[in-house]
Amino acid sequence: MRLGGSFTLSSGLPAMKDYYLQCISCNSVFDEVVFRCPKCGGLPIFKYTTGKFIIDKSKPGMWRYSNYLPRITNIVSRGEGLTPINEVEGVFIKNEKFNPTGTYSDRASSLIASYLLTNRVSKVITRFEEDFTYSLAYYLNGISEFEVVVEDVIALNTTEVSSILEMNGKLVMRVGSPTNYLEYANPLTVEGLKTIAFEIVERGVRADTIVVPARSGVLAYAIYKGLVELAEAGIDAPYEVVAALVRGEAVPNLLKVCRGMKFDEVYEEEILNAIIRLSKRGIRTKPLSALAYATASNASSAVAVVTMGFKAIPIHRSKNDSVRKEVCRIVREAGRATAYEIWRKAPIYTLRGIYKLLNSMERRKEICSEVVYRGNRKVRYYRMCE
Ligand SMILES: [Zn+2]
Incomplete structure (x- = not known):
């Protein structure tokens, strides 16, 4: 078949x-x-x-x-499934990044x-x-x-x-352009996605709103459907669904049939703001997820469904602590040093490992760098930040 x-x-x-x-x-x-x-x-x-x-x-x-x-x-x-629900700045996040x-x-x-x-x-x-x-x-x-x-x-x-x-x-x-194909918007997709609502209800998250980013509307529809089914089965599912839209975008047709669903239009500036706020906490996300987060942070108690790519940058601080100190000592003594020079003096890691460490130290402003041109060559020097 x-x-x-x-x-x-x-x-x-x-x-x-x-x-x-x-x-x-x-x-x-x-x-x-x-x-x-x-x-x-x-x-x-x-x-x-x-x-x-x-x-x-x-x-x-x-x-x-x-x-x-x-x-x-x-x-x-x-x-x-069974993805975690965490709290970030007073907003609950159903973090779907933790799927395979x-x-x-x-x-x-x-x-x-x-x-x-x-x-x-x-x-x-x-x-x-x-x-x-x-x-x-x-x-x-x-x-x-x-x-x-x-x-x-x-x-x-x-x-x-x-x-x-x-x-x-x-x-x-x-x-090509297919005419008959399995589309994303199909009955099985809806059934799979609605389990997000089941999990929020099973966990008993103390919020009154579930904010879902709405592009095609399939995800918001699925979550709404899940809540309706629970209510019909006599389960207490006291959440209102808010579909978050980019300002100026039309409400997807699929969501026009959802009784009681609310819509929130978010300005692009607010989305960018949410991306920046999350980034500063070491959390990378895609704009659609930031859209839900932006709406949820304006609500009094909400769960934002973060659909993807909500990745925390791993920080192995304790593991690297002594190496960091050693790197700082070398840089301070030398005034400035290249990654290679640092590695020669502290061959604890591979050269590649030193590059990674220097990158993460620079992101956290523990160290600064400057690029110097020598003919056609670019040389990056690390020094202590002023
Ligand atoms: Zn029909």
């Missing part, structure tokens, strides 16, 4: 007893899994009739909520890979999308053939392409 040519999968499906699918645009109901509404092209979503919310802690990560996920007999789990490929997409990929394996789908076609394709490449490795169609080669991030190829040596990439 191929996924990408036809989206209707009916053979080999486990019986759908406790759920059906419904198109969010025209409300058509389907008793089989469809990836696009055949009537209007809208997004079909799973509707559960189970009624009881069960957490099965014997299952890995987000699969503990299997009772509110599509029936899967072969789970493909690579450590996704560093993004929330892994929740969707785990579900998609499991679904494909369960239904023996041998080939998948997708359109290249940053992060999502990367994550899928990792999860589909060894599960099914994977063809990635690239629409704009010039805009490709080649670093990501290399990583994708490392993740999955068998995938095929080609240029």
Whole structure:
């Protein structure tokens, strides 16, 4: 069976007893899994009739909520889900960087890979999308053939392409504009992403708002859906969803059907500000995540869903302390010294290790540097800061 040519999968499906699918645009109901509404092209979503919310802690990560996920007999789990919730300057952060490929997409990929394996789908076609394709490449490795169609080669991030190829040596990439393919916005993605809401509720985070960055709106929709399902199952899920948008951007269609969802428009200056504030704390993030953080820091108590790349720069201070002191001593004595000269006097690390250490010391203003030109050569000297 191929996924990408036809989206209707009916053979080999486990019986759908406790759920059906419904198109969010025209409300058509389907008793089989469809990836696009055949009537209007809208997004079909799973509707559960189970009624009881069960957490099965014997299952890995987000699969503990299997009772509110599509029936899967072969789970493909690579450590996704159960990401940490930390507090940064009074704002809770649901940190999705701690998924295997560093993004929330892994929740969707785990579900998609499991679904494909369960239904023996041998080939998948997708359109290249940053992060999502990367994550899928990792999860589909060894599960099914994977063809990635690239629409704009010039805009490709080649670093990501290399990583994708490392993740999955068998995938095929080609240029084109696909018509029938597995889109990011599909019913399984929604099911995977909604588990973020389940985890926040299970942890009982003391906040009243969940702030989600909204671009396509899929993530915000999924979190909203998760909260609605919990409420319908009688679970206390007292959070309001706020979709954070870049000022001037339209509300995604998907979110217009969400009753009670709030929207917050954020100025680009505020996003940049949030990026700077987080950077100063050693936290690197992508603009979309900073957008949610900016909105959350204006709310009284909020959880910001940080979707990716929220990386703390590792600081091995205690380990390096004596080496740092030694480096400072050498530099102070010499007045100024190159990395090579420092290394010759303190060959405790490799030369490469010394370069790394000097870089981190400079970032923290423990040491300063200047570049001197000698003919065509550039020489960097380290000295104590004034
Ligand atoms: Zn429809």
